[in-house]
Amino acid sequence: MDDDVFLVRFWGVRGSISVSGPEFSRYGGNTTCIEMQCGKHTLLFDAGSGLRPAGGALRASGVTDFDLLFTHCHYDHIIGLPFFAPIYDRNVKVTLWSGHLAGRMTTRQMVDEFMQPPWFPVKLEICKASLDCRDFVSGDVLRPREGVVVRTGSLIHPGGCIGYRVEWGGRVVAMITDTEHEPDKLDQAVLGLIEDADLVIYDCTYTEEEMERRRGNGHSTWQQGVKLCEAAGARRLALFHHDPTRTDEELDEIEKLAKDRFAGAFAARDGQTLKFPVSLRKKR
Ligand SMILES: [Zn+2]
Numbered sequence: 011m012d013d014d015v016f017l018v019r020f021w022g023v024r025g026s027i028s029v030s031g032p033e034f035s036r037y038g039g040n041t042t043c044i045e046m047q048c049g050k051h052t053l054l055f056d057a058g059s060g061l062r063p064a065g066g067a068l069r070a071s072g073v074t075d076f077d078l079l080f081t082h083c084h085y086d087h088i089i090g091l092p093f094f095a096p097i098y099d100r101n102v103k104v105t106l107w108s109g110h111l112a113g114r115m116t117t118r119q120m121v122d123e124f125m126q127p128p129w130f131p132v133k134l135e136i137c138k139a140s141l142d143c144r145d146f147v148s149g150d151v152l153r154p155r156e157g158v159v160v161r162t163g164s165l166i167h168p169g170g171c172i173g174y175r176v177e178w179g180g181r182v183v184a185m186i187t188d189t190e191h192e193p194d195k196l197d198q199a200v201l202g203l204i205e206d207a208d209l210v211i212y213d214c215t216y217t218e219e220e221m222e223r224r225r226g227n228g229h230s231t232w233q234q235g236v237k238l239c240e241a242a243g244a245r246r247l248a249l250f251h252h253d254p255t256r257t258d259e260e261l262d263e264i265e266k267l268a269k270d271r272f273a274g275a276f277a278a279r280d281g282q283t284l285k286f287p288v289s290l291r292k293k294r
C-alpha cells in the first residue's frame with residue numbers, strides 16, 4: 011500500500027448479472043465492485059460478485075479496517091456480500107454506508123433483509139466482523155477516514171441510486187452508476203460530481219442506438235459519458251457496468267469508438283488497476 015498514491019482497482023465491471031465463458035475472458039464477468047486506496051485508507055464501492063475476489067486480496071494484504079459504500083442494492087451491486095470472507099473474520103472492522111433508501115430503510119435493515127433464509131442459508135448474525143452501519147442522505151459530504159472526502163448525489167435510477175465523488179491527495183475519482191440520462195440533456199447533479207475529475211467511472215450499459223428501446227431501465231451510454239466528461243473537464247472515462255451480453259470483441263469495438271471521441275476513454279476490465287500519484291495541485 012502506497013502512502014502517496016490514489017489507487018483504483020476494478021474487481022467487477024459487469025452490470026445486471028455476472029457472466030462467464032471464453033467470450034468474456036478479457037473484460038471479465040464479475041458484477042460491480044471497485045476498490046479505492048487513498049494512501050493507507052481502503053474504500054470499497056458496491057458489493058457485486060467482484061467483492062468476493064476483493065475480499066481475498068484484502069485478507070492477503072492484511073487490511074482489517076475499511077469502508078464499504080453502496081450505490082444502491084439491486085442484486086448486481088449486493089450479491090457478493092455473503093461471499094465476502096472478511097465479514098466472517100472477528101479481527102475485521104467494516105463500516106457500511108448507504109443513502110439511496112434514506113427515510114425508507116436503514117443500511118442495517120437493507121443488509122439484514124437481504125442476507126437471510128430462505129434466500130441465503132444463514133443470517134447476518136453469524137458474521138464475526140464488527141459491522142458499523144451508517145446512513146446518509148444524498149447531498150451529504152462524508153469523511154470516512156482522515157483526509158478522505160466523499161461527496162454524494164442522486165442518480166436517475168428506479169428505486170434510487172447514489173453517485174460518489176471521492177477526493178483525496180488533490181485527486182478526484184467519481185463513480186456514477188447506475189443512471190439514466192435524458193435525451194440531449196446533461197444531468198447537473200452528475201456534472202457537479204465529476205467536475206475536473208481525474209477519473210470518471212460511468213454507467214455505459216448501452217449505446218445511443220440501443221437506448222431507444224431501453225428507456226426506463228435506468229442506464230446510460232458511452233456517448234453520454236463522453237459528453238459529460240467533456241463538459242466537466244474530466245480527464246479519464248472508464249466505461250463501466252457492461253451489459254451482460256457484451257462480448258470482448260464488442261467491448262473492443264466500443265472502446266475504440268469511445269477513444270476516437272475522447273482520448274481518455276477506456277473500457278474497464280476486471281482486475282485492472284489505475285494509479286494517481288498525490289497531486290501538488292491545489293487541494294479540492
Ligand atoms: Zn446495476
Ligand SMILES: [Zn+2]
Pocket residue numbers: 082084167188228
Ligand atoms: Zn440498478
